[in-house]
Amino acid sequence: MTTAAPASTFFDRMRWLSSEIVLGTLIALLSVFTGIASYQGSMSDSDQNKYQNEGMQTLTDANAEYLTANQFIVYDYSLYDSWFLDETGTKAAYYEANFSEALQTSLKTNPDDPFNPSYYDAVWKDANQMFEDADKKFTVAEEFNTRGDQLQLVMMIMAIGLAFAAWASLLPAESKMRLLFTVLAIITAVLGLAAYLGVPTVIA
Numbered sequence: 741m742t743t744a745a746p747a748s749t750f751f752d753r754m755r756w757l758s759s760e761i762v763l764g765t766l767i768a769l770l771s772v773f774t775g776i777a778s779y780q781g782s783m784s785d786s787d788q789n790k791y792q793n794e795g796m797q798t799l800t801d802a803n804a805e806y807l808t809a810n811q812f813i814v815y816d817y818s819l820y821d822s823w824f825l826d827e828t829g830t831k832a833a834y835y836e837a838n839f840s841e842a843l844q845t846s847l848k849t850n851p852d853d854p855f856n857p858s859y860y861d862a863v864w865k866d867a868n869q870m871f872e873d874a875d876k877k878f879t880v881a882e883e884f885n886t887r888g889d890q891l892q893l894v895m896m897i898m899a900i901g902l903a904f905a906a907w908a909s910l911l912p913a914e915s916k917m918r919l920l921f922t923v924l925a926i927i928t929a930v931l932g933l934a935a936y937l938g939v940p941t942v943i944a
Contacts, residue, residue, distance in 0.1 A: 755913075758922040763909045766925050770902040773932060777895040784888035784942075788881050791944070795877030802870035809863045816843045820854065883942045894936045901928030 756762070816839060823835035839847070842862035846854040861868075901924075908921035 755919060757926070758908060758913070758919045760909075763905055763922060763925075766905040766922070766929060767902065767909065770898050770905060770925070770929055770932075773929075773936065774895055774898040774902060777891045777898060777936065780939075781888050781891035781895060784884045784891060787942070787944070788884035788888060791877045791881035791884065795874045795881060798870055798874040798877060802867050802874055805870055806864065806867040809867050812840050812842075813860070813863055816840050817855070819843075880942065880944050883940065887940055887942055890935065890939045894932055894939065897928055897932035897935055901925045901932060904928060 819835045819838050820843065823832050823839075826832050826835070836844075840863065842859050843854055845862065846856060846859040849858070850856055904921045904925035908918045908925060911918035911921070
């Protein structure tokens with residue numbers, strides 16, 4: 741009389757998930773992605789500091805350029821007042837020759853109102869451009885900061901998955917906990933991969 745083989749349980753059917761091949765592959769993949777995320781996160785932090793420092797330097801230069809432009813405006817006002825009072829005198833040509841290029845251009849295009857918005861735009865052009873450049877650098881720095889934070893999250897998820905896979909590999913093959921830790925490692929690997937694919941790319 742033959743004895744019927746016991747029906748396989750769900751645990752028996754899923755035992756292959758905790759095989760050495762699956763666990764070895766999981767550990768390898770999780771290790772690689774943890775290392776990649778760590779390296780890229782470190783590079784993002786470095787780029788953040790780089791653009792933050794460049795932005796601060798550009799902002800400092802922009803402030804200096806703005807103050808210089810204001811001094812030119814005051815000087816233009818002084819020269820213009822002197823020129824206006826002596827427009828037909830012997831010193832008028834001297835005053836006019838010392839006008840800034842912006843004021844000379846403005847006088848040609850709008851002699852009745854030389855200190856118009858176009859004049860100020862011309863005088864502050866370089867300073868305003870530098871302020872814009874500083875803002876762009878700060879924006880890029882913030883984008884690298886966001887990228888670095890998300891890579892840190894990826895690294896944490898992958899590290900947790902790696903820990904699950906490592907614990908599973910230490911347990912005997914017939915242990916149900918081995919299968920549980922393997923499943924958890926697979927879930928965290930999928931979550932980590934999804935998080936990695938969602939990390940923004942920064943175009944500097």
